Amino acid sequence: MAFYEHVVIARQDISPQQAEALNEQLKALIEENGGHIAKIEYWGLRNLTYRI
Secondary structure (H helix, E strand, O other), X not given: OOOOOXXXXXXXXXXXXXXXXXXXXXXXXXXXXOOOOOOOOOOOOOOOOOOO
C-alpha cells in the first residue's frame, strides 16, 4: 500500500477546538473512503509568513 502525507492549512483565526474538529472530520472522510491513517502529527496553530 502506498503512503501519502497531507498538511492542512486552515484559517488563522480558528480555535484549537475547531482545529481538532477539522482533524476529526478529515479523519472520518479518509476512513469512510477505505483509507487508513497510520500516524497523526499535530503541529499546533501557526501563522504563515505571507498571506494567501
